[in-house]
Amino acid sequence: MGQKNDAEKLILTRSEDAELLRLATAGSVDDGKSTLIGRLLYEANGLYEDQLASVRQDSGRFKREELDLSLVMDGLKAEREQGITIDVAYRYFSTPKRNFIIADTPGHEQYTRNMATGASTADLAIILIDARHGLLPQSKRHAFIASLLGIRHMVVAVNKMDLVHYSEEIFRKIEKDFTNFSEKLRISDLLYIPISALKGDNVVRRSPNMPWYEGPALLSHLENVHVTSDRNLIDLRLPVQYVLRPNMDFRGYCGRLAGGVIRKGDEILILPSQQRSRVKSLVTYEKEVPYAFTPQSITVTLEDNVDITRGDMLVHPGNLPQIRREIEAILVWMDQKPLQAGRIYWIKHTSQLLKGSVTQLHFKINPEDLGRQKTKDFKLNEIGRVTIQLFRSIFCDEYTKNRETGSFIMIDPVTHATVAAGTLIERGRLPAATKEKKHKTISLHRQEGSIAPKDRERILKQKPATLWLTGLSGSGKSSIAFALEKRLMAEGHLCYVLDGDNVRHGLNKDLGFSPQDRSENIRRVAEVANLFNDAGILVMTAFISPYREDREQAKQIIGEDRFLEIFVDAPVEVCKKRDPKRLYEKAEAGLIPEFTGVNAPYEVPLTSAVHLKTDQEDLNACLQKILDLLRSRGFLKGKD
Amino acid sequence: MENYRISKLRLLEAESIHILREVVATFERPVMLYSVGKDSSVMVRLAQKAFFPGKIPFPLLHVDTGMKFKEMYEFRDCYIQQIGADLRVYIYREALENGANPWDLGTVKCCAFLKTQALLNALKEGRYDAAFGGARRDEEKSRAKERIFSFRDEHGQWDPKNQRPELWGLYNTLVNKGESIRVFPLSNWTELDVWEYIHLERIPVVPMYFAKERDMVVREGRLIPLDGPVPLKENEKPQKILCRFRTLGCYPCTGAVTSSAATVPEIIREIMTVKNSERITRLIDHDQDSSMEQKKKEGYF
Structure with missing residues (x-):
């Protein structure tokens, strides 16, 4: 009986706790997208025997050589016969950690509208690239549409690695090419994974065939990527x-x-x-x-x-959306009949249905090089910028601020077909394709002083940097930071520790421990560290900072060349034993919600400058490693 | 402290409620197809939630083939009375009187008359312009391709190659006179989600979902219940088998699965480890290749 109750409780907890991640997949015709999804479903037990059996039957019927997992994905008869994917298909699977909805979107050019459809509700996009062919225009198009529709997390899966002898060189080349392109897009979290969907390399488990790849397997990345902070919890709408x-x-x-x-x-x-x-x-x-x-x-x-x-x-009265009768937008045109300027269409925005017409077509965008071109109309699958005059006011935000209040569809008044998807941009603002400085607003200008960083370096005999210590509570971040501060000061270097607990008593005392507040906590600390660095001072920060994305943001704020991520690593069991503030005890008693290592995740750094194992190395050894790094990178200059 | 986490089930619930309200706000004569099964039970609960403290603002419609299980009828009548919903039952009497049944006509024709044509008749008679169905995309591969708001022409037909793109939560609800929309509020739910939700919300379902010893006959490896006048073939003998139903349909065409799962948590545990999809017990899905796609094109849900 007791066992039964336990089982019931377990199931209830699971139902109440499980999270949902929505992802969209995109790839060119033969990149093996359906095979990848088939593989994910197969390995995560998202496929049933009878569905597999009907695939075996179809594989035979259409004279294909081996069991073709892609046949599971192609739902319509015409698709299975022609061996192509025509329409978006939705697939479902779950692991103990998360539930997933996959929008599988076809890669042919004429079906761009389906990619946009799948991407519109996704948190993450997987772009598939065939390792043999390198980065093709199609993939650029997909990445562009994904970023246009506000997807912040992207995985570039370089597939068919088995066919290029698992060559690191080929993978790195694609990585470099894609990075060059994606710098023009707004993607905050981008990860490259070399895979073979057919053989299963790096899909569910890390592959022994590519020891040079140090990142996570695809599925474990999908299970751990942090997306809650993508929601806008600030502006009530x-x-x-x-x-x-x-x-x-x-x-x-x-x-x-x-x-x-x-x-x-x-x-x-x-x-x-x-x-x-x-x-x-x-x-x-x-x-x-x-x-x-x-x-x-x-x-x-x-x-x-x-x-x-x-x-x-x-x-809320103090936080209004924009009230607009004329809007600026990026349109994805999805109908056979081209957009006609001046023609009246239905527009659906939030719960409003109203009429409007395009008064100006500014330009269309070539998704492959993001170039602009003057145009008189938009044809099927073309993307560009317009001004629309509305018959009534709408209450809206920029799409980058709010996906719900920043999006709309256009409907043909005669056929009632959905002809376009639109995302709102600020007047005078450049479209997503053009990278922007985050901190610039119209009324705020950065003041530039007349003292150059070099001047400060000369006086202080050091180049400023931020040593970003990340790790579980009890891993030893604060101890290391303060010991290091003592050592550096003794050697005559000006430095300062920003410690988690101390900052939360003052600067950040209005913040809690939800993922949003943790992100804001880290953002502010990064801004402070940035100012200290500007002043020439070395900074050590000691924050759990469990989310990769937040650390990435800190890196962006502080600047890549002076941000050094230090992974302070100790197994959670060891940290629990140390438990200097008895926090684990409280968390396990249920007194602290969302405590990292107990009931909130810690995302292990992928690219730390130093990896300290505090259960194996003593304090002096740890300090030495960090000092060596600072010297070798030229942050500490010899004293006169 | 306020907590802004949202679990998978509550996210699905919020999405479904949004869909239900959108239809009621934009269509003149919506109706909810009620099939007595577990998905219908969940859909009805979501409708109760969406319009609370009001009543469900549209009728439920049961397209009855006259060949459902006794327990389904009992459950239906009792449950509907309990929640105070407005239930309409449609039976295609003409077809039944002309002898429509799966033994004489075969399952394909029988379904075409008693389900597809019956549904189209009922929708036309009620002049409904939007009809909710409990279909889920994880059930079957052509359903995986269907929109949440699925446009149907004046004959109720689905054109899979010409579907309206569906972006964000912005549903295109515009139709001309005679055309209609089929709406699937449970599109993104899986079988497991449905059971977890039934468990969480304590939603009543037909007792046939729970395992018990039943009189069955084993035919071509399938468990066929002897609930109605099922003609026995030579060498077939009724036996008592511990089993349950994963889906409910007409008694001649719905098989059971051997199972000892007698409670909702036990069913959930069973589904987590099960090897076959739920529709394997529905003979009608396996009549011919792409049979569901074909039915949908003709007007079925």
Whole structure:
């Protein structure tokens, strides 16, 4: 009986905890995309025997030589007969860590619209490249569309490595070519993996055939990549989808939160009427809740009787979206009939359906070199920038800020076909294709002083750097940082430790430990370290900083040439035994939610400058390694 | 402290509720196809949630072949009364009176009359412009290709090569008079998700999903229940077998699986380790190559 209850509890925990990752896959005709997905499903037990049996049958019927996993993916009869993929297919599989939805999008040029469809809801994109052919224009097109649709995480899977003798040289060449291209796109997390989908190399397990590759296998990357912080939890946007009036006493406003958090008692501004009210209750089937957040679907009641209809938007008075009748957008044209400037189309944006027309076609973009070209119309699968005049105002944000309020579709008024997908950009702003400096805004300018970094280096006899110590709680980050500070100061070097606990007492005392707050914590620390470095001072930081993406961001802020990632590594069992602040004890008792190593993940660094194993090396050995690094890279200069 | 994590099931739930509300907000005469099975039970619960504290603002429609299991009818009548929904039952009497049954017509023709044509008749009679179905993309390969909002022409037909692109959560709900939309709020759910949700939400389902000893006959390796007047062939003998149903359909064409899973958690554990997809027990899916795709083109769900 006890066993049964345990099993039940386990299942309940799993159902409540499992997360969902949506990914899109794209590749050229013969890159082996369907084989890769077939392989993932097969290895993760996402395929059933009877589905495999029907594949075996089909493999025979269409006279293919071996069991072709791609036949599982091609759902339509015409696809299986022709051996091509025509339409987006959705596939599902799960591992104990995560559930996955794959949008498998065809790679032929004429089906760009399907790639856009699959990418529009994905958190991550896998771009497949055939190792034998190198980087082809198709892959550039796919990467461009993925970045255009706001996918922040991308994996470039270089497939068919078995056919090029698992050559590192070939892999590195593709890596270099793709990096050159992708620098013009906005992709914050990019990983290259050499694989063979057919043979299974680096798909589920690291392959012994490519010992030179040190990164994770594809599946373990998919299981661990951190995506929660991609959601916009800052700006409250509730498009009213439906007004619920079951009786005279109840009036509820239903909708799916497109951004932010709404709380009982919040002051609310209603658009477009600009009326104000307060949230009386947040109603769900089970109970009233104190708060709700994106992407939940909820029902809100307000204190006052106000006139609200579908298409209105509830926001916080201090945080308004843009209210626009003229918008600037990047369009992906998806219809056989070309876009006609001046023609009136239906436009669907959040819960609004309204009319509008394109008044200007600025240019179309060549996805292969991101070049611009003047144009009079957009044909099927063409992408470009337009100005649209609307018949009514919409409440919107830039697409990069909010995927829900920053996107729209266009519908042909006669055929009712969906003819275009649009993403909103700021007026005067360059499209995603052009890389921008993150910190520039119109009203803020960086002040440049007249002292050059060289001047500071000369006086301080050191080149500034940030030693970014990352590792589990109890791995020894603070001990190492403070010991190092002492050693460096004794040698006459100016340095300073930014320690996790100390920073959280002051600068970051408003932050908690959710993934969003952890990210913000790291961002601020990185900004401070950057200023210290600007002042010429060496900085040691001691933060768990469990997410690869956050450390990557820190690197971007501080600058690649002066950011040194130090992996302070000790097995979690050892850290638990040390437990200097008795945090593990508390976390395991359930007193600390989201504690790294207990109930929150730690993403191991892939490219650290120094890897310290504190369960095997003593403090002096660790310090020596770091000092050696600083000397060899010329950060510490000899004293006169 | 506030926690902004959202689990897979709650994410799927939020998406489904959004879809249900979108249809009610934009169509004049929506209807929900109710097949009495587990997916229908989940879909009905989602509808209750979407419009709470109001009632479900559209009727449920059961296209009844007259050949469902007794336990399904009992469950249906009891459950519908309990939740106070508006259930319409459609039976294609003319076809039944003309002797439509799988033994004489074969399963392909029988389905064409009692399910596909019956469905089209019922939708036309009710002048429904949007119909919810509980189909999931993980069930079958042609369903994996279908949109959540699936456009149908005036004859209810699906054109897989000419589907509207579906981006973000922006559903194209525009149709001309006579045309309609089939909507699948459970598109992204898997069989496991459905059972986990049933467990989490304590949703009632037909007892036939749970294992018990039943009178069965083994035919071509399949377990056929002796629930109705199933003609026995030579050398066939009824036997008592511990089994359960993974999907529910018509009694002549729905097989059981041997199983001892008698509770929802046991079913969940079974599905996590099972080797065959759920539709293997549906004889009608295996009539001919691409049979589901063919049915859908003709107007089936």
